[in-house]
Amino acid sequence: MKNIKYEDLVGKIEDLILQTSYNLPSDVYEAIKKSKDTEESTLGKSILEKLLINADIARDEKLPICQDTGSAVFFVEIGRKTNLQDIELSKAIYEATANAYRKGYLRSSIVIDPVYNRKNSGDNTPPIIHYELTETDYIKIQFAAKGGGAENMSGLAMLKPLDGEDGVVNFVCELVKKAYGNPCPPIVIGIGIGGNFEYSCYLAKKALLREIGQKNPDPDYARLEEKILDAVNSLGIGPQGLGGRVTALAVHILTYPCHIASLPVAVNLNCHVSRHGYIII
């Protein structure tokens, strides 16, 4: 990491937010394009085509791909060998979020209190930031604009330890069936398996950041991802829940060792506007 000025850092994060909000990531664009060939429903095919046109318009006119420009979620890896000196990273991310959402004509979708005072914060702050220490000499800032519709359909199951693969597949399929058209299919399914109650949810969200088409490095889980994708795409839900084969574009799993008594499985859904991007400093 080179020395970086606070203002430059804020600017880079702002740019990351704006690029991610206007430009559908190429892996998602390609996945939707490819899915048109597998879709059997005429209505489904026409919807997939319109999603691509929408992405083109958004990119060309610098319009948000979707009006739900999401909660601003950051996964930050801080290399132990970097020297942040007196840069306040959280403050920079907070400021970049406020600037990007205001100046970039993005929708502010955050209320300042969840129960009693649901007043819009006006600039989409505060962001949600997850930090992780790594053994590198750089800082990686990953950003996800997470829409509410798909987020609302997410879920967690504390399965029995021996429920195994079938337990995982059944839970995910039941959840996707229950969500039906609500999370804006074709969806991306992030699954966190193991860890504990909160860590499985963290993993499920982080799994959504993986590029579509990138294989799970563990062959068992690569196979499980395929199995779940096949099962979900046999449910008949289809684009927008209006029937068809293309219900999900990808299934991504992240795992962690867990307690002898547990098998936590968290599922975080992303709509087809699966916005993710990163910068390295």
Next chain:
Amino acid sequence: MKNISTPLSKNVIEDLKAGEEILLSGYLYTARDVAHSRLCKLIKDGKPLPFDIKDQVFYFVGPTPPRPGYVIGSAGPTTSYRMDEYSPILIEHGLSGMIGKGNRSSEVIDAMIKYKAVYFAAIGGAGALIARCIKEATIVCYEDLGPEAIRKILVVDMPLIVAIDCYGNNLYKGR
């Protein structure tokens, strides 16, 4: 493809069948959760509504702010089930169409059959494409709600799918 215009009369609604793709033109009102709850509270308290909802269409949307030179930003539908608690009351009081995404409750569908109303699906996540059909947008009330304020918008050839018709035929048949 069929072209239809708002306000939606009962005989136009009777002609719409689930699964049909249509192009809608005319004025719509945008409304999300809080706007619905406020309107229903007025009805329950016997107070007048801020505008006449008879034969009107509600679009469940919270758009992004417009760039200079544009009338609106991205404007795709939000998930409709959150409005299920309120829609039957509004339908009873004259609302004749709704635009959103995702399935509706049996209470909403029963009200749609009883009072003849229709539910259209717009393509969720196609907010930039839909924005092109919107020619005017003015805030009618509840400005304090920001993106969730009620706006009167003029649409031309907005592409929609009849998801649930006034006979209860439902395209979300898996449910």
